[in-house]
Amino acid sequence: MMNGLFHGLSRNVIVVQYIGLVTVTLATLIGFQVTFGNVLTGANLEVLAMNMVFEGIMALGMTFVIIMGGIDLSVASVYAFAEILVAKLMVQAGFPIAAAILITLIACSCLGALNGTLIVLFRVHPLIITMGILLTLRGINLAITDGHSVSGFSDEFLFLGQGKVFGVNLPIIFFGLAAAILGVLLANHRYFRQLYFIGGGERAARLSGVSVSRVKITIYMLSASLAGCAGVMAAAKYGAAHWAHGNLAELKAIAAVAIGGANINGGSGTIAGTVLGVIFLAVVHNAFVTSAVNPFWYDVVSGLMLLVAVSLSRFIALRNARAMLGLKQSKMDQLAAIHQH
């Protein structure tokens, strides 16, 4: 009886958090629409979605990494590296589009493998390793381009970032499809379910026969590959590759995952939560930017958004804990009343 009670409740905690997130997102959207009247227009919605879509794709990979108790700061420079590499391969080396993209994605997944291998080998916190890769790779990006941007893409390539299918931008379709597929796999596939066990207790997972090192390396590869996909599409969207693209994208991706309810220490999180987190960030950000006068407030808004979102999820969690205690209290009172006589 007791078990059933808490079982239902602890699942509801997650659901309530999602509902809260959706409510606040909708409220912001409607609130700004009523006040400024320029939010819910087709053009703005496109801007809104495209603004966060690349960080969103990175956030999908980041969800996997964070659930298994890791973190991947390097995605931002992997993203810029993918832009530059795919651009150079096509523009300077004359590779066909498909080959250039393939080579770029392979290179990115190798970078992920490097992250994973170093983390497993040195047993150093992933924060440090991936920060090392982030900084090193950013330096490489700068050095190999001399600080200039690379451009001159074919129209076919530009379609990947700017084209639309059924009126929806291709990167957004990619994000939606990737989220759906990865979401189903994360929720139901035995390989990805192992992440929860690694994040929940690495030693226990190892003793239960999970090959922790192998899983870790492959997940960092997944994260880097997704960042690579984002980078390729970003090059196409902007029509140019630049080393400074994606600066701080890693933090936005992490923020989206955290807002989506994942525990930053590992063991919990879902793709649905991350998608909600991405949408929330995109909406709040867009709302502020379309209404604010001075674009220099951009970063202030980003930072505050994270703080507000995290306090919100904390508030919801506290309220749920309180509700749980309330149930316990009423059970206790009932028991005491029954045995009064």
Add this chain to the structure above:
Amino acid sequence: MLNAKGVSKSFFGNKVLDSVNFDVRPGEVHALVGENGAGKSTLINIIAGIHRRDSGKIVFDGKEVDFAHPLQAMEAGISVVHQELSLVPSTTVAENIFLRREKRNGVGLNDWRGMNRAATDVFRRISIDIDPNALAGSLSVGMQQLVEVAKAIALDAKLIIMEEPTSSLSEKDTAELFKVIRDLRQQGLGIIFVSHKLSELFTIADRITVLRDGRHIATEGVGSLTRESLIRMMVGRNLGNLYPPRAAAIGDVVFKCENLSCFGAVRDVNFEVRRREIVGLAGLVGSGRTEAMRALVNADKRASGSFWLDGQPVRIEDPEDALAYGIVYLSEDRKGSGLFLSYSIAENIGASTFDRYADRFGFLRPSALRTRAKEFIKRMDIRPPDESARVINLSGGNQQKVLISKALDVNPKVLIVDEPTRGVDVGAKALIHAQIRDLAQSGIGVIVVSSEMPEVVGLSDRILVFRNGAISAELDNQNGEVTQETIMTHAVYQ
């Protein structure tokens, strides 16, 4: 079914197992006992494939085995239920049971319904009722322990090793676990049972093997052993009376608590503690005894409560306030919230009293701290007697002594100790009990919270029994005549 002969193992030139013999028959519960460091864990880890032996021979199921990895042992039919729970709270019970052996549907995704059904079958086999679709984190510790057992059974284990399975279970959950163990024994499984709680061994074990300092001391049927003979074999000497004598003269009231409540955990608790008195708090896990003490120092926010120290009303807004008044609460989770594991003994002892070891410019005087630490090491018999030793390298008993020293350095008037001897071996246990009695004797009011009833009965002058968040009985134990049965009748609703 398992026969280990002459098993030896050294770590860094240190011989921790010295040609030990050990065997398990089908349908038997074989208890493995010994003090911390006697070699129990090493032997078990070798049997389960976590460590490899240096020499000796192990035959399991008629074949000689030498497992290189726990997976191999699992495949052969040996499962370990580790002391620390390994379930992942945010995943379901069924998923935890079938980790790495998930049932799949046509497209290779997890077949949740099939796994739930299979889990229900396993639960039915050991006659327990747990919803396989519940999140593991929503189960009580006792239920989680049973899920761990179910996990071993689902692996088709023939031999199940249980490491201190009852160390955090209530009496009720322990009874449930024992029922399951008896069931398994009936079904012909072999069970290796490791525990520090001697009374349990006599309830559940068929044979007992004693290890001491890495050597095999004896293997005997439980009928030919007594508590005393078992302890003698474990520590290699007579311990004398297990519990220290009671207080000669109890003093006046030092601390009074009125109307203490904590939402969802504690209802209107009132009690007093006198000088030179040990008050034991008994009750089932979740009955509110630990919760009341946490609410007292406001570690968990309380709803109400008034306190008097030496007759003066005091305001306790957080554990720091309590400390300033000389009311010290030692948490049951000594590694998580009591000690700084990677720091030295001296640094731990001075952790609450750093100011005292600083000069007037605020610079720490390490020599003063070291001198003080040496005093405590001598007084509490902490081993190794080296104030710069890191606490992480100490045994559980010695860690507990460091924790108590840290509390004493505050010069407490009231000391609250939660589970003072959890995971501590018999030798260190007796010492800690004696120290607690000494502290009380020196004029401190002591409150001991414990889920081990023999400890509450043996140590306390007065016993408060908790039930459903409130005190259900106050029992005078001055002459040690309170029985465990009396406590039990007040701990549960009749």
